[in-house]
Amino acid sequence: MDSITECLKEVYDPELGVNIVDLGLIYDIQFAAGNVSVVMTLTTPGCPMHDMIVGGVKRALQTLPEVLSVEVDVVWEPAWAPTLMSDEAKEHLGYM
Amino acid sequence: MFRLPFLFIITGLISFTLFQLFSLFDFATWLTVFGDEPRYPTGWFRVHLLVLGWATMIAMGAMYQLIPVVLQNHRLFSEKLGFVHYGFFAVGTAGLLFGFQSMQVMWIAGFATVAFIGVLLFAINIGVTLIRARKWNTITVSVACSVAYLVLAGTSGMLMGLNFYFEQWGDFHEQLLGAHICFAAFGWFGLLITGFSYKMLPMFYLSHGHSETLQKVVIACWNAGVLVGALSFLFNGPGWVKWSGLLLVVLAMLTYSFHLSQIVKHRHKPNPGVGMKWSLSLAHSLTLIGIIIVIISPFTPDIMAQSRMAVVLGWLYLWGWVGLTLLSYLSKIVPFLWWTHKYGPLIGKKKIPTMSDLIDDRRVHIGLSVIGTSLFMLMVGLSWNQPWMTSIGGSLLSLSSLFYISLIANVFTK
Numbered sequence: 001m002d003s004i005t006e007c008l009k010e011v012y013d014p015e016l017g018v019n020i021v022d023l024g025l026i027y028d029i030q031f032a033a034g035n036v037s038v039v040m041t042l043t044t045p046g047c048p049m050h051d052m053i054v055g056g057v058k059r060a061l062q063t064l065p066e067v068l069s070v071e072v073d074v075v076w077e078p079a080w081a082p083t084l085m086s087d088e089a090k091e092h093l094g095y096m
Numbered sequence: 097m098f099r100l101p102f103l104f105i106i107t108g109l110i111s112f113t114l115f116q117l118f119s120l121f122d123f124a125t126w127l128t129v130f131g132d133e134p135r136y137p138t139g140w141f142r143v144h145l146l147v148l149g150w151a152t153m154i155a156m157g158a159m160y161q162l163i164p165v166v167l168q169n170h171r172l173f174s175e176k177l178g179f180v181h182y183g184f185f186a187v188g189t190a191g192l193l194f195g196f197q198s199m200q201v202m203w204i205a206g207f208a209t210v211a212f213i214g215v216l217l218f219a220i221n222i223g224v225t226l227i228r229a230r231k232w233n234t235i236t237v238s239v240a241c242s243v244a245y246l247v248l249a250g251t252s253g254m255l256m257g258l259n260f261y262f263e264q265w266g267d268f269h270e271q272l273l274g275a276h277i278c279f280a281a282f283g284w285f286g287l288l289i290t291g292f293s294y295k296m297l298p299m300f301y302l303s304h305g306h307s308e309t310l311q312k313v314v315i316a317c318w319n320a321g322v323l324v325g326a327l328s329f330l331f332n333g334p335g336w337v338k339w340s341g342l343l344l345v346v347l348a349m350l351t352y353s354f355h356l357s358q359i360v361k362h363r364h365k366p367n368p369g370v371g372m373k374w375s376l377s378l379a380h381s382l383t384l385i386g387i388i389i390v391i392i393s394p395f396t397p398d399i400m401a402q403s404r405m406a407v408v409l410g411w412l413y414l415w416g417w418v419g420l421t422l423l424s425y426l427s428k429i430v431p432f433l434w435w436t437h438k439y440g441p442l443i444g445k446k447k448i449p450t451m452s453d454l455i456d457d458r459r460v461h462i463g464l465s466v467i468g469t470s471l472f473m474l475m476v477g478l479s480w481n482q483p484w485m486t487s488i489g490g491s492l493l494s495l496s497s498l499f500y501i502s503l504i505a506n507v508f509t510k
């Protein structure tokens with residue numbers, strides 16, 4: 001599981017320059033029999049980066065040898081809130 | 097979707113460059129003539145090169161890019177229709193511009209009609225997309241209204257164009273001109289910029305939890321102001337009705353300014369980038385100037401009725417707010433468009449630049465500051481009828497604009 005999270009840290013929001021794990025966009029990760037399923041959100045519905053970030057998550061995870069398939073579910077409930085960001089992310093954005 | 101917005105944006109950048117080069121070649125003396133009598137062939141030509149060839153072209157491209165985003169990945173009705181729209185609009189505008197400059201009334205009438213068909217196709221494409229998506233909110237309503245005003249601006253423009261040839265309307269032509277400017281400047285550009293700001297500002301400030309109620313007030317007042325203004329021109333209404341239209345638009349601006357401050361208050365990112373900060377200051381300045389004009393105009397009817405005053409105020413609004421806001425937004429929209437195209441497919445695969453790596457914010461700030469200062473000189477020159485000041489301000493404006501636009505175009509090489 002750690003390797004999956006580490007791998008998702010390589011996926012960056014290109015506008016904010018912060019990875020999606022530290023942004024608090026990842027709600028849940030399940031791994032069973034080579035299949036990863038990720039439940040995640042985006043900072044705002046109608047995020048211009050929707051397809052790209054979802055595509056990025058898939059591409060990143062597929063580089064892991066133990067991963068056979070990836071499923072990404074984008075949800076809006078619960079809505080993302082700035083409090084979900086890690087301290088590193090808050091610091092990077094200058095919001096502490 | 098990359099090619100369609102790209103085509104519009106590149107064409108817009110070319111028109112903008114041409115406009116600046118033309119101005120530089122005549123040392124901006126055309127502006128001095130324009131200050132005395134705006135309705136002359138070169139005046140029509142230069143104004144429409146800027147507002148149709150540049151601003152409208154860029155706005156159409158940005159809309160094709162942003163509408164699917166605003167509608168949460170709802171596809172545009174037809175990309176193919178978008179290209180046909182481009183064909184009609186680009187050819188129509190080019191022909192109209194040539195007609196204006198060479199005062200060939202046949203060309204003006206014919207190509208105004210072709211450009212209008214382009215506008216209609218655009219409205220159909222955006223309209224059907226919005227209706228099918230059924231996601232009505234303050235952004236989509238503002239966009240829908242702005243496009244409707246573009247159609248009205250195009251209709252009045254085409255009618256005047258036809259009247260250049262058929263010459264049958266006498267004074268009604270003048271009334272149409274007033275309505276044309278209301279629809280185009282305030283209706284089309286006003287609701288377009290305010291509407292998109294409700295998306296752009298929260299996105300780049302990472303604002304969360306602000307109320308959206310005031311956006312509705314802005315839409316209502318802005319629409320009422322444009323309609324009152326345009327109808328009072330169209331039916332030759334008395335001065336106080338026109339003033340009421342202005343008052344309503346200024347009330348909308350005031351509410352808009354206040355609402356933008358609410359968005360900023362709810363930010364989670366102190367630095368949204370220079371472009372966004374500029375757009376904010378521009379909105380506040382516009383409001384301030386608007387308030388001053390609403391207050392003093394009833395006491396200075398003679399000054400307000402002068403065509404020089406109309407030129408100064410029109411130029412301040414169109415260049416100072418619409419133009420500069422578009423330029424500041426371009427410093428965000430173009431890196432976004434290019435990044436998505438070039439690096440989007442690489443997310444998660446390898447280390448890639450962020451969007452802000454594609455443009456140097458410090459230079460954006462310098463560029464916009466010099467443009468703002470030159471514009472101020474130009475305004476002083478035009479207001480007090482000082483041809484040398486107008487020429488120096490106008491030429492500096494063109495030089496700094498060329499510098500700025502090269503910064504934007506340079507993004508495509510990153």
Ligand code: HEM
Pocket residue numbers: 134135136139140143144147148152192204208209211212215249250252253254256257269273276277280281284410
């Ligand atoms: C299809 C689109 C358009 C067409 C066919 C068109 C056509 C025309 C025509 C024929 C005139 C000359 C009226 C006269 O002085 O007798 C005119 C004037 C004017 N139009 Fe447009 N127009 C269009 C779009 C726009 C837009 C988008 C704007 C944006 C603000 C605009 C702003 C103006 C202004 C400010 C004038 C007065 C210029 C001057 O007196 O030198 N037009 N237009």
